[in-house]
Amino acid sequence: MSTTEIPATEGGAPEVDPNAVSITINGRAVAARKGELIIAAADRSGDYIPRFCYHPRMSPVGMCRQCLVEVEGPRGPMMVVSCMTPVAEGQIVRTDTPQVKRAHEGIVELLLANHPLDCPVCDKGGECPLQDQAFSHGPGESRFIEEKRHYEKPIAISDLVLLDRERCILCDRCTRFADEVAGDALIHFTSRGNNTQVLTFPDEPFSSYFSGNTVQICPVGALTAKPYRFKARPWDLDKTESTCTTCSVGCRITLESSRDQLLRHQGVDSDPVNWGWLCDKGRFNFEAVGSADRLENPLVAVDGRLTETSWSVALRAAADAIAAAIRDGGASSIAVIGGARGSNEDAYAWSRLAKALGTSNVDAQLGDGLPTAVFGYRQATIDEAANAGTVILLGPDLKEELPVLHLRLRDASQKRRSRIIEFTPKASGLSNEAWKSVTFEPGQQIAAVRSTLTDTSVVSQLNKGPVVVVVGRANLAESSDLTMAALAAIMELVPQAGVLPVLRRGNVRGALAAGLGAGDAVSILEQAVAGRVNCLVLVGADPLSDVPDADLARRALAAVPHVISVDTNRHASNDGADVILPASAFGEKDGTTTNVEGRVTQLGRKVTARGTSRPDWMIAVELADLLGIDLGAGSIREVHDQMVVTQPAFSNIDRRRLAADPDGVVMAQVGSAPIAPPTPSVPERPGFGFRLVVSRKLYDAGHNVANSPSLAALAPGAALHVHPLDLGRVGVGEGARVKVSGARTSVIMTIVADDSVVRGTAWVPWNQPGGNVGELIDATALVNDVRVESI
Amino acid sequence: MARLSDENVRLAKEIIARYPRSRSATIPLLHLAQEQDGYVTNEAMVHIGELVGATSAEVLGTASFYEMFKFEPVGRYLINICGTMSCALMGAEDLMHHAEERLGVKLGGTTPDGTFTLERAECQAACTEAPCLQVNYRYRFRVTNDEFDRLVDDLAAGRLDAEIPPHGTVARVRQRVAADRVVGAVDPELVTESPVWLDGKAAL
Numbered sequence: 001m002s003t004t005e006i007p008a009t010e011g012g013a014p015e016v017d018p019n020a021v022s023i024t025i026n027g028r029a030v031a032a033r034k035g036e037l038i039i040a041a042a043d044r045s046g047d048y049i050p051r052f053c054y055h056p057r058m059s060p061v062g063m064c065r066q067c068l069v070e071v072e073g074p075r076g077p078m079m080v081v082s083c084m085t086p087v088a089e090g091q092i093v094r095t096d097t098p099q100v101k102r103a104h105e106g107i108v109e110l111l112l113a114n115h116p117l118d119c120p121v122c123d124k125g126g127e128c129p130l131q132d133q134a135f136s137h138g139p140g141e142s143r144f145i146e147e148k149r150h151y152e153k154p155i156a157i158s159d160l161v162l163l164d165r166e167r168c169i170l171c172d173r174c175t176r177f178a179d180e181v182a183g184d185a186l187i188h189f190t191s192r193g194n195n196t197q198v199l200t201f202p203d204e205p206f207s208s209y210f211s212g213n214t215v216q217i218c219p220v221g222a223l224t225a226k227p228y229r230f231k232a233r234p235w236d237l238d239k240t241e242s243t244c245t246t247c248s249v250g251c252r253i254t255l256e257s258s259r260d261q262l263l264r265h266q267g268v269d270s271d272p273v274n275w276g277w278l279c280d281k282g283r284f285n286f287e288a289v290g291s292a293d294r295l296e297n298p299l300v301a302v303d304g305r306l307t308e309t310s311w312s313v314a315l316r317a318a319a320d321a322i323a324a325a326i327r328d329g330g331a332s333s334i335a336v337i338g339g340a341r342g343s344n345e346d347a348y349a350w351s352r353l354a355k356a357l358g359t360s361n362v363d364a365q366l367g368d369g370l371p372t373a374v375f376g377y378r379q380a381t382i383d384e385a386a387n388a389g390t391v392i393l394l395g396p397d398l399k400e401e402l403p404v405l406h407l408r409l410r411d412a413s414q415k416r417r418s419r420i421i422e423f424t425p426k427a428s429g430l431s432n433e434a435w436k437s438v439t440f441e442p443g444q445q446i447a448a449v450r451s452t453l454t455d456t457s458v459v460s461q462l463n464k465g466p467v468v469v470v471v472g473r474a475n476l477a478e479s480s481d482l483t484m485a486a487l488a489a490i491m492e493l494v495p496q497a498g499v500l501p502v503l504r505r506g507n508v509r510g511a512l513a514a515g516l517g518a519g520d521a522v523s524i525l526e527q528a529v530a531g532r533v534n535c536l537v538l539v540g541a542d543p544l545s546d547v548p549d550a551d552l553a554r555r556a557l558a559a560v561p562h563v564i565s566v567d568t569n570r571h572a573s574n575d576g577a578d579v580i581l582p583a584s585a586f587g588e589k590d591g592t593t594t595n596v597e598g599r600v601t602q603l604g605r606k607v608t609a610r611g612t613s614r615p616d617w618m619i620a621v622e623l624a625d626l627l628g629i630d631l632g633a634g635s636i637r638e639v640h641d642q643m644v645v646t647q648p649a650f651s652n653i654d655r656r657r658l659a660a661d662p663d664g665v666v667m668a669q670v671g672s673a674p675i676a677p678p679t680p681s682v683p684e685r686p687g688f689g690f691r692l693v694v695s696r697k698l699y700d701a702g703h704n705v706a707n708s709p710s711l712a713a714l715a716p717g718a719a720l721h722v723h724p725l726d727l728g729r730v731g732v733g734e735g736a737r738v739k740v741s742g743a744r745t746s747v748i749m750t751i752v753a754d755d756s757v758v759r760g761t762a763w764v765p766w767n768q769p770g771g772n773v774g775e776l777i778d779a780t781a782l783v784n785d786v787r788v789e790s791i
Numbered sequence: 792m793a794r795l796s797d798e799n800v801r802l803a804k805e806i807i808a809r810y811p812r813s814r815s816a817t818i819p820l821l822h823l824a825q826e827q828d829g830y831v832t833n834e835a836m837v838h839i840g841e842l843v844g845a846t847s848a849e850v851l852g853t854a855s856f857y858e859m860f861k862f863e864p865v866g867r868y869l870i871n872i873c874g875t876m877s878c879a880l881m882g883a884e885d886l887m888h889h890a891e892e893r894l895g896v897k898l899g900g901t902t903p904d905g906t907f908t909l910e911r912a913e914c915q916a917a918c919t920e921a922p923c924l925q926v927n928y929r930y931r932f933r934v935t936n937d938e939f940d941r942l943v944d945d946l947a948a949g950r951l952d953a954e955i956p957p958h959g960t961v962a963r964v965r966q967r968v969a970a971d972r973v974v975g976a977v978d979p980e981l982v983t984e985s986p987v988w989l990d991g992k993a994a995l
Contacts, residue, residue: 185845188852201847202833
């Protein structure tokens with residue numbers, strides 16, 4: 001029994017925790033919690049019980065029977081499945097008796113009866129729970145001499161995942177994950193008995209955004225991922241832990257490499273963030289790091305042509321461009337946009353350089369986010385959101401933009417912890433989960449918020465417990481003022497709510513906190529068009545594909561005399577640059593990153609930087625040197641230490657704590673609640689037109705996806721989506737080419753019927769291969785309307 | 792062929808309404824699909840998924856668990872000859888060989904005119920009447936080769952239509968529940984009091 005003293009309450013009686021249960025495992029007392037499973041309690045006490053189907057983040061099913069243990073019962077010891085049996089007061093568990101050993105060996109022998117034992121050619125061999133536990137808990141040899149079951153191997157169940165049914169032990173992990181966690185029950189057990197197998201429906205692939213997780217949790221080599229198949233053996237892989245910066249959820253991952261090449265990302269179970277899950281984009285876009293398109297050497301424009309050169313020449317050219325710009329138009333004629341793709345230190349070094357030069361024209365967002373005022377509201381964490389009584393969603397489709405946050409909120413709803421009230425211009429991945437899903441036409445969100453949140457049943461729900469508002473940019477074809485006004489309306493009605501701003505780009509939160517949020521990208525570009533920007537520095541930014549208003553971005557870039565691009569790749573926006581400085585990519589540099597909730601974690605460096613590329617912070621420091629500015633930091637550690645001192649949001653970030661705790665530290669809240677903006681008056685939608693909604697899909701034409709061969713083909717492509725009933729209004733059939741006209745110009749698009757679109761609106765996915773919806777977006781307009789005509 | 796007909800969709804909705812959760816109607820709807828087409832088509836499974844709010848993979852997963860759902864066309868008459876112990880001892884093998892010869896198909900095959908499918912079955916629980924067989928799950932006992940020939944002739948000539956409906960037919964008289972007799976379907980989560988049988992003597 002436990003000898004810890006129980007603190008006495010004032011009355012003298014010991015305080016009894018109603019949820020405490022004490023059990024005995026192998027003769028030692030173990031403190032457990034009510035409802036806990038024996039296998040989980042044994043994990044904590046260090047008594048390992050072999051298992052295949054049990055996964056702590058999914059509901060137990062008792063499929064594999066490997067975790068049998070002995071529990072003392074009224075008629076002596078009995079065998080129970082420890083992943084299905086909850087602890088009970090006084091329970092006596094034994095995991096090490098001869099009977100238990102016999103049972104474990106028997107189950108391993110049965111599981112191996114049909115297993116092909118092709119370990120030498122199996123990707124899983126070397127890190128395979130079946131292989132490992134056959135050694136540790138198996139009988140050593142099999143009595144099964146008959147012919148094993150045979151299937152065609154392997155079959156593709158999606159573009160990314162292959163299934164070898166001969167290796168499968170039917171543990172139900174992948175199918176359970178698909179149904180319970182991802183909500184995409186596209187794989188299922190079919191048939192029965194000896195013929196039971198995991199399969200998709202014919203011609204309906206397992207095209208889930210989360211399919212890669214099934215490969216990671218498969219306890220055998222039945223599921224393999226195309227990007228990793230036969231690339232390395234597990235014992236050749238070298239790993240380091242890091243944070244994924246594909247989007248801003250900040251999932252913890254391992255970077256795994258062999259021969260200095262990134263070959264795999266695996267999810268790490270970070271309790272406050274990703275619970276071990278990853279989206280397929282984050283899991284497989286390591287291919288972009290090793291892509292042949294990466295820049296290896298600096299480029300400078302010679303007679304209008306970009307030519308490879310040395311760093312000293314390129315840095316000198318960049319410094320000259322900056323100096324010339326200051327001479328011609330003063331420091332304010334220099335602008336820096338971008339920085340959200342790098343580390344906190346990268347962003348901080350660039351913000352310091354801009355400040356030292358004397359310009360406040362810096363923005364880490366590209367007119368596609370929200371004003372920094374949103375950070376003034378009381379900030380909520382992902383955990384707070386996923387445990388709130390009510391979650392109010394006023395943002396993009398999280399399944400498309402921040403997939404793992406989608407999983408966390410889906411879990412909150414599925415387990416009935418939270419009720420979701422969703423305000424969205426288009427049905428989202430959470431609409432079916434939502435307690436109330438309110439769709440609105442762009443411009444009507446404030447009215448929608450007011451009428452919904454004052455409903456009696458909603459008011460009583462909001463009063464039941466904590467409320468978190470998840471707010472982001474749901475529509476790139478409308479002004480962020482509308483989102484901010486709708487948020488203000490929510491906060492007026494639910495002042496106690498916490499706010500979780502969901503800006504999408506990798507380290508946007510950190511870049512803004514590091515000082516790259518003083519300006520506004522749209523107004524910077526407008527100044528550029530007016531001829532007031534002489535030098536534009538693009539730090540990992542591609543305005544031509546990221547700024548919603550394509551016309552503005554194009555005119556701005558044409559008007560700026562000097563463009564300096566710090567980037568991993570060539571793209572449309574740096575084609576006309578004076579200097580391109582190759583930057584190190586994710587996985588090639590140290591530093592810290594900040595996720596959507598302000599959680600700062602350490603990045604890992606796994607592979608050598610490509611070519612002569614350098615981290616962004618180093619480029620800023622060197623450039624400063626050439627301009628005669630001493631940034632006072634010559635190493636990443638010094639940049640970090642300076643950032644922690646000068647940037648209030650980072651004031652509580654302790655390097656030692658970051659190193660000790662992989663889950664990181666949530667940054668301090670800075671600023672106070674903004675004054676509610678006036679309600680914008682939205683123009684009426686013309687009767688003949690459609691109100692435009694533009695939002696992101698997970699897979700797009702961004703360089704991360706485009707340079708990952710396994711993912712590039714998954715981008716759905718550009719098309720105009722309208723409600724099926726609106727298709728008739730246009731007078732064309734599905735798949736027809738139509739002329740879509742905005743205020744400035746017209747583009748030709750394919751029209752498709754889509755019942756997730758609200759009537760009277762037209763939805764176009766952002767930044768798709770071959771897409772040009774940006775032509776229809778006017779960044780200065782509150783909302784954008786289009787006319788659709790048959791051609 | 793393919794998706795459920797309008798009339799069957801109407802029926803399907805009636806069936807779904809009987810259950811607290813619409814996916815509970817999956818199996819009755821699969822029967823309906825099999826009745827419509829003689830077997831369960833992929834299109835019907837997709838349609839059922841749409842009707843009950845499940846993915847097609849879930850519908851297939853459920854359907855494929857059951858032997859009596861067929862996923863490929865079967866003849867108008869499905870003849871199952873039992874091959875388990877008693878029947879085997881009483882000449883089931885002979886009967887199967889005879890049936891194969893008579894119909895001109897192997898076990899598992901369907902005659903080219905789509906009238907007969909021949910299958911070997913496990914015990915049909917009529918061991919005292921061995922060898923036995925079923926035609927569309929209707930028994931025939933102590934079947935001799937001659938009797939088998941006569942059975943096939945009668946079926947082909949339509950003389951047994953009154954007794955043996957085409958494969959897939961669930962019922963020839965469909966039960967209709969009047970609207971006022973339907974017990975309200977309550978979502979299990981909304982039930983707060985414990986069921987009466989849990990209440991010990993009060994249940995008596």
